[in-house]
Amino acid sequence: MIQKIHKSIIEGEIAAPSSKSALQRLIASAFLAKGQSIIQYKTLSDDALAGLNLIKSLGALVEKDDKVIKITGGFNNPKSELLIGExxxxxxxxxxxxxLHKDAFNITGKGSLLKRPVDFIVNTLKDFDIEIHSNQGKLPLKIKGPYKNTKVNVDGEFSSQLLTGLLMALPLAETDSVLSVSNLKSKPYIDLTIEILNKFGIEVYHNNYELFNIPANQEYKPINITTEGDWSGAAFLVVAGAIAGQIRITDIDLDSAQGDKAIVDIVEKAGAKVDRFDNALVVSKKELLSFEYDATDTPDLFPPLVALAVFCKGRSVIHGVHRLIHKESNRALTLKTEFEKIGAKIILDGDKMIVEGSKITGSKVSSHHDHRIAMALAVAGLQADGEMIIEDSEAVGKSWPDFFENLREIGGSLRFENYI
Incomplete structure (x- = not known):
């Protein structure tokens, strides 16, 4: 699908989409609970749907109605062949x-996930004496439990997401777990994981994110919960307001554990006007100056920050480029390639990205089937001279299927075309 965007002045109100990160964690926790959990949501991303389909394959009962998911968890005659989408x-x-289960499983994915390395998953789980093999460092994975060793050193350099899975699984192990964690990145996402685990009655203890103690034989209790708004998605709305008009963003927790809420302070320091309210904020356009930010713990902020930086006077510096290599695309190179097509000047210098404020002109660009690249280019298109044509724009479905429609509702001049 192609999205065409013209220069626009935006004004209006948008509810933040449901947090993809939180909803996936809620789905996994509800699967591990005994009894029925009820999860309310506003938007259902492709990744969340993939999680629901996977737990159904494992035997969970899933009922999905109007903005409500009911999950009765547990392994129940699980299928051995599993798909987790992208x-x-x-x-x-x-x-x-x-x-956690004694049976063997084969799990694979599709699209860009098939190209991502999985060696760090294999190497880490082998230390727990789990049987696990990959296909020459890529999917599919073959895995067979149970956990035989639960006192392990874990390297958090590559991703905090595997640690999230361990923190979810090990409370159900038969022996207490002690994880010594080094080089942990994205600590805010571990805070989010622990916050959700606590809601399900699970206790996890840590000392400065370096030593995690997890009592064994715990029990997940079913809950009724509303999925919080997504700061990773809302970041694009914050930038849109800062460069193209005024926007009120609702259904967003200003005290969330999500690290991407840092976008609010960044745009405010760059010069945008920000007004904070209970579960809402208003962002308004003003003259913007360059900024510097370390995105090592919040790498998903790179795309909206690049869309912001090209409209700031001066050179902005964003640190943490090494966190972008194994995303849906190599986001550092993708951001540089696609934004340079529209007039941006971007330098990759070791672990930092330098973005110079530039005159932005619409052009034909590609999302590289990366949802956050598509959204970043769309936001930049709101203030670009000429028409912005985004190929593979349907990639936004991974996290926010209604993104373009929502942008149109507040004044964005957008038109989509199917490929011929």
Whole structure:
């Protein structure tokens, strides 16, 4: 699908989409609970649907109605062949959960996930004496539990998502677990995991994110919960307001554990006007100046920050480029390639990205089937001279299927075309 975007002045109100990160964790936790959990949501991403389909394959009862998911969890005659779509979080979170069961499973994905390395999953879980094999470092994975060793060193350099899966699975192990974690990145996402585990009655203890103690033989209790708004998605709305008009963003928790809420402070320091309310904020356009930010713990902020930086006077510097290599695309190179097509000047210098404020002109660009690249280009298109044509724009379905429609509702001049 192609989206065509013209320069626009936006004004209006949008509810933040449901947090993809939180909803996937809620789905996994509800699967592990005894009894029925009820999860309310506003938007259902492709990744969340992939998680629901996977737990159904494992035997969970899933009922999906108007903005409500009912999950009765537990392994129940599970299928051995499993699909997790394109969800990297889903793969890294559910693989440790599969190791709780005595049966063998084969889990694979599709699209860009098939190209992502899985050696770190294999190497980590082998330390738990789990039987696990990959296809020459790529999917599919073959895995067979149970956990035989629960005192392990875990390297958090590559991803915090595997640690999330371990924190979810190990409370159900038969022996207490002690994880010594080094080089942990994205600590806010571990905070989110622990917050959700606590809601399900699970206790996890840590000392400065370096030593995790997890009591064994715990029990997940079913809950009724509303999925919080997504700061990773809302970040694009915050930038849209800062560069193209005024926007009120609702259904967003300003005290959330999600690290991407840092976008609010960034745009405010760059010069945008920000007004905060209970579960809402208003962002308004003003003159913007360059900024510097370390996105090592919040790498999903890179795309909206690049869309912001090209409209700031001066050179903005974003640190943490190494976190972008194994996303849906190599986001550092993709951002540089696609934004340079529209006039941006971007330098990759070791672990930092330098973005110079530039005159932005619409052009034909590609999302590389990366949802956050598509959204970043769309936001930039709101203030580009000329027509922005985004190929593979349907990629937004991974996290926010209604993104373009929502942008149109507040004044974005957008038109889509199917490929011929």
């Amino acid at each position: 969800s990297g979080l889903g793969l890294r979170m559910f693989t440790p959960i599969l190791a």
